[in-house]
Amino acid sequence: MRQAIEDRIGTSHGRSHAPGAELGHALLDGPAPGQRVGGHAVLLHEGDPARRIMELVEGAVMLTKLLPDGRRQVVELLGPGDVFGLACGDAYVCSAETLTASVVVAHERGALERDGALAARLLRRFESQLCTLHAHALVLGRMSALERVAFFLLRLMPEGRQPGRGDAPLDGSVHIAMTRQEIADFLGLTLETVSRAFSELKRRGLVALLRADEVRIRDRGSMERLAGAA
Template sequence: MCAHCTVRQLSVCAALPDEDIGRLEAIMRTRSIEPGERLVEEGAPRRHVFTLTSGMLRLSSDLPDGRRQIGDFLLPGDYLGLADETIYAQTAEAVTASTLCSFAVKDMEALMASSPPLRDRLYSLTRRALQEARESQMMLGRLAPVEKVASFLLLLSRRLQRHGQPGNPLSLSMSRTDIADHLGLTIETVSRSFTKLKMQGLIVLPEPHLVEIRDRAALIAVAGLSIEA
């Protein structure tokens, strides 16, 4: 039931008033996928778009020789299919067990055509995604490894918080390999960067997948990027 959806306010669906939400439900299917499972594949025809309701996805592109770039991680409330036209530009896989709302592209387009707020919302989300991609370009192109990792932690912390999850002891659901493929590093360098930040007392790693930010100001200073609260 969309009316009680926990991520409604974060997702595209917030654009629809209560009285119209039934129209969304009418064209919606729910789906759940297991960790590592592939939801859509780069190059395949774009037949469905999705809203993530729980879990985490990764959007990635592959090179023929196996190198991989993870463009973004999706959190609950995020929309999958913003950048794609007739085919999916990136592969989407589950980082953790995830649930989604699935929509046939045809249906969604029809709904968009009849609901300006929905359309505007999608446009706005696309702009936001573009801004974040530009930020990512800076990270990838001009930051040193420790700076990348510090920035990554801060940005993820902020996003988690906005998506209603704890932002400070933050859970890193993805593997070191995923982080490396997102930041353009090797897993060893990622690991060493974590260690450096640990040694400086900026973070604590009680477990490999749990990070506590101890000195946010100093972490921001290391990150280089301008990252506010």
């Protein structure tokens, strides 16, 4: 299963790396300021020795953790500016996988001591990511399935969303770059429950499902009430 994902790395964006090489190694070798990678590429493996810390410049990445029996949790969804590749001790605590084509920069961990500007930037970003995780703990611990999915959709399309951006196709719809299974792993549900929640939100007229991966929020107020906007 681990191999199956890695197989996709070299091919998913058209350029081939050394066969069998992990993307982590490719990044390790390149001194490039920003490494471009395709979608569905595994960047890090939970448990691997943690030599570097990563900044996402562009794109979307998910961080995942596994239980020994295979249950998976997507612990964080990252966007531009977010940081990953954290370690407690000397191993990565999460796997990292791109959702869409992305640009990533990697820093040697030692650079944190020397580069004050980098450290300051990471500090600010860590604070922001901690806040997001706090909110997510509330979602996972205390919200119903419908509430979780509403929360997820609002998160994809923040309030002050300017129309006409590249990822927003004209109207107010969003492309969801995750499968139902990935959404379920993010929200602590099963894929069937996520699917039912989408249908229920549609039935209630809160969202429109243009396609399975194209959603439009019809009634933001009700969605926010569901998601418990504080």
